[in-house]
Amino acid sequence: MVRVVNVFLERVLDGTGAFDLLISGNATLFAIVRLSLIVTLAATALAGLIGLPLGAVVALTRFPGRNALVVVLNGLMGLPPVVAGLAIFLLLSRTGPLGSLGLLFTPTAMIIAQAVLITPIIAALARQVIEDLWAEYRDELTAIGVGPAQRVTTLLWDARFSLVTILLAGFGRAAAEVGAVMIVGGNIDGFTRVMTTTIALETSKGNLALAISLGLVLIAIIMAVNAFAWGVRQWAERHAG
Amino acid sequence: MRIRQIALAVALALSAHASPGQAQDKSIVVASTTSTQDSGLFGHILPLFKAKTGIDVKVIAQGTGQALDTARRGDADVVFVHAKPQEERFVAEGFGVQRFDVMYNDFVLIGPKADPAKIKGSKDIVAALKAIHATASPFVSRGDRSGTHIAELALWKAAALDPATEKPAWYRQIGQGMGAALNTSGAMAAYVLSDRGTWIAYKNKLDLDIAVEGDTLLFNQYGIMLVNPAKHPHVKKDLGQAFVDWVLSAEGQNAIRSYKIEGQQLFFPNAKPGQMKKAG
Amino acid sequence: MLAKLEPTIPAVLLRLQGVSYRAGSTLILDDVSLSLDSGPRTILMGPNGSGKTTLLKLAMGLIDPSAGSIETSPHLRAAFVFQRPVMLRRSVAENVAFVRTAARLPFDTQTVVRLLTVVGLRDLADRPARKLSGGEQQRLAIARALAREPALIFLDEPTASLDPASTKAIEDVVVSVAASGVKIVMSTHDIGQARRLASDVVFLVKGRVVEHASGPAFFAAPATDAAKRFLAGELVI
Numbered sequence: 036m037v038r039v040v041n042v043f044l045e046r047v048l049d050g051t052g053a054f055d056l057l058i059s060g061n062a063t064l065f066a067i068v069r070l071s072l073i074v075t076l077a078a079t080a081l082a083g084l085i086g087l088p089l090g091a092v093v094a095l096t097r098f099p100g101r102n103a104l105v106v107v108l109n110g111l112m113g114l115p116p117v118v119a120g121l122a123i124f125l126l127l128s129r130t131g132p133l134g135s136l137g138l139l140f141t142p143t144a145m146i147i148a149q150a151v152l153i154t155p156i157i158a159a160l161a162r163q164v165i166e167d168l169w170a171e172y173r174d175e176l177t178a179i180g181v182g183p184a185q186r187v188t189t190l191l192w193d194a195r196f197s198l199v200t201i202l203l204a205g206f207g208r209a210a211a212e213v214g215a216v217m218i219v220g221g222n223i224d225g226f227t228r229v230m231t232t233t234i235a236l237e238t239s240k241g242n243l244a245l246a247i248s249l250g251l252v253l254i255a256i257i258m259a260v261n262a263f264a265w266g267v268r269q270w271a272e273r274h275a276g
Numbered sequence: 277m278r279i280r281q282i283a284l285a286v287a288l289a290l291s292a293h294a295s296p297g298q299a300q301d302k303s304i305v306v307a308s309t310t311s312t313q314d315s316g317l318f319g320h321i322l323p324l325f326k327a328k329t330g331i332d333v334k335v336i337a338q339g340t341g342q343a344l345d346t347a348r349r350g351d352a353d354v355v356f357v358h359a360k361p362q363e364e365r366f367v368a369e370g371f372g373v374q375r376f377d378v379m380y381n382d383f384v385l386i387g388p389k390a391d392p393a394k395i396k397g398s399k400d401i402v403a404a405l406k407a408i409h410a411t412a413s414p415f416v417s418r419g420d421r422s423g424t425h426i427a428e429l430a431l432w433k434a435a436a437l438d439p440a441t442e443k444p445a446w447y448r449q450i451g452q453g454m455g456a457a458l459n460t461s462g463a464m465a466a467y468v469l470s471d472r473g474t475w476i477a478y479k480n481k482l483d484l485d486i487a488v489e490g491d492t493l494l495f496n497q498y499g500i501m502l503v504n505p506a507k508h509p510h511v512k513k514d515l516g517q518a519f520v521d522w523v524l525s526a527e528g529q530n531a532i533r534s535y536k537i538e539g540q541q542l543f544f545p546n547a548k549p550g551q552m553k554k555a556g
Numbered sequence: 557m558l559a560k561l562e563p564t565i566p567a568v569l570l571r572l573q574g575v576s577y578r579a580g581s582t583l584i585l586d587d588v589s590l591s592l593d594s595g596p597r598t599i600l601m602g603p604n605g606s607g608k609t610t611l612l613k614l615a616m617g618l619i620d621p622s623a624g625s626i627e628t629s630p631h632l633r634a635a636f637v638f639q640r641p642v643m644l645r646r647s648v649a650e651n652v653a654f655v656r657t658a659a660r661l662p663f664d665t666q667t668v669v670r671l672l673t674v675v676g677l678r679d680l681a682d683r684p685a686r687k688l689s690g691g692e693q694q695r696l697a698i699a700r701a702l703a704r705e706p707a708l709i710f711l712d713e714p715t716a717s718l719d720p721a722s723t724k725a726i727e728d729v730v731v732s733v734a735a736s737g738v739k740i741v742m743s744t745h746d747i748g749q750a751r752r753l754a755s756d757v758v759f760l761v762k763g764r765v766v767e768h769a770s771g772p773a774f775f776a777a778p779a780t781d782a783a784k785r786f787l788a789g790e791l792v793i
Contacts, residue, residue: 275645
């Protein structure tokens with residue numbers, strides 16, 4: 036027991052070394068954080084552009100196989116990141132169908148893999164939100180004479196606060212994953228190394244100071260995103276009802 | 277407002293990635309091993325190469341088997357690993373242009389200070405492995421087709437033993453890199469075969485120390501190959517060849533020699549002079 | 557001027573013939589035949605559950621009859637005010653503008669302000685619509701209905717959940733809208749409200765039209781027993 040506490044304290048001291056790294060604004064650290072944010076923000080934007088309208092259309096239209104599609108979307112929310120990474124890897128490898136694009140081991144591949152990972156989450160949650168909203172709005176919008184295409188845009192706009200929360204959830208999921216970006220990015224020093232892959236690497240090398248400081252930054256970012264989501268909900272309550 | 281922020285993020289992302297095929301993008305992908313990467317060698321020699329040629333070297337660090345597979349698929353331009361039989365087969369299959377010796381380092385057998393197999397200080401790796409087998413002491417294997425893993429299997433074979441097939445309880449195959457293997461050994465108080473470079477650089481030594489070293493069977497030869505443009509036409513053969521040439525040149529060999537951790541040289545350059553030639 | 561009227565307004569705006577509506581195994585409307593003429597304020601009366609809301613929704617075309625037919629005069633534009641109107645998550649003015657764009661009508665500020673003034677909501681134009689009180693939301697719903705420049709407005713118990721002051725405000729609006737030439741068809745279970753507003757009464761019991769008469773005639777001398785008991789305040793089961 037004493038030994039466990041001892042080791043834990045040693046780790047914390049390592050962590051203090053981590054704070055030094057953070058405070059000194061270490062250039063490598065900064066580059067890693069910057070790349071992580073760019074990759075995940077771009078992936079979230081891409082996933083939102085595809086997933087939000089997709090969810091809305093599925094929510095509002097009836098077509099054969101719709102129920103099956105809803106089940107599949109819901110199931111894909113749990114898509115393991117490594118599997119998403121593997122799928123994109125097979126597509127982008129030189130021997131794969133899209134190999135001629137030369138995208139493997141680049142930040143673009145990482146953005147694609149993360150977008151693939153979180154689009155189902157965004158689409159499935161958006162579908163639920165829009166479907167519930169449609170149940171509330173259906174009679175009114177029908178009486179007003181809103182056409183099918185306008186229904187999609189009207190509901191997407193009216194659900195905007197919930198949809199922002201959904202985007203933030205997608206961001207959080209992408210920011211936290213390591214499997215997809217590791218496989219398609221290759222964790223190349225200076226080019227495709229992000230917070231999560233660096234934490235994995237540095238931990239395996241026993242270099243815990245950098246791993247801990249990145250872990251703290253990552254937690255701080257995720258916390259900030261969640262706080263922002265909460266803030267959005269509060270603001271929406273107060274100002275738009 | 278949000279739309280503008282999103283557009284900005286996307287634009288940043290696109291600008292962060294230099295798209296391939298642009299004339300000003302001078303970079304190559306080198307498939308190498310985690311132990312070479314973890315030793316810090318690349319961090320030392322690549323900036324020197326870039327300063328001289330302006331070429332960015334992107335290193336994908338995997339196990340040797342995976343590195344060779346990556347090159348077979350054409351996802352890398354150069355291969356730099358340490359498993360000579362595999363490398364020669366790679367060239368024989370037509371995936372590599374030619375194989376050149378670059379440098380060697382050595383392996384060390386790491387073990388717990390408690391030394392359950394009573395082998396500490398020995399210079400005989402075969403006897404040590406027999407002792408580990410006889411005492412059923414915990415042993416961690418990389419199990420990932422890496423150069424280190426292949427060397428480990430060759431040593432067991434030299435001792436006429438085959439724990440990888442028998443899978444006794446004390447033989448733990450983890451399928452991960454050298455750092456992870458050392459972490460696991462520390463946690464399990466097990467023996468593990470490591471390259472010296474990773475061991476010196478490793479910061480989490482806990483209760484581990486070198487048990488056996490210095491046996492000539494523990495020497496580890498590195499080789500470099502250009503991926504064959506005949507098999508994969510998109511391979512950056514000029515930039516890749518420039519890297520191969522530099523590594524084999526006096527300048528590159530000196531760079532390797534000058535890399536030290538804690539004052540110790542890790543890699544011993546042994547390229548044969550005059551063996552460089554332009555890729556046909 | 558609230559509504560652009562056709563040069564000659566057709567006398568019969570809407571005709572239901574033999575309309576029945578079944579939901580599952582329940583018969584909600586039973587063989588209803590009814591003609592709605594332009595002009596008088598028509599009030600649908602009857603106990604709760606008599607099918608008033610269903611009849612209005614059928615007339616509006618929100619649901620389809622299980623049997624029978626519904627004819628409307630050509631190019632008839634109708635609007636609907638629900639008992640609990642749904643406000644869009646935007647400002648009051650934007651709610652009105654939304655309806656205008658959906659109907660492909662001009663939605664300049666002036667028009668929107670004019671519509672809000674009719675219902676007395678001009679000063680609340682920039683307030684988030686969901687933050688309005690019940691009575692104000694109902695008035696906004698009427699403004700949205702008017703925004704469609706309809707010839708006919710259906711209102712489904714619009715004051716059922718409102719206090720007397722709000723109720724009066726709504727009734728005043730309904731009266732002035734009717735005066736400008738828009739046909740009003742409104743349901744209520746409040747006898748007093750019906751007395752105040754009705755020029756024309758349709759009395760429903762258990763999905764059947766039991767009486768259809770002019771307002772004064774109905775209240776002075778109801779023809780059926782059910783109507784008499786209803787007006788006397790009894791529960792008509």
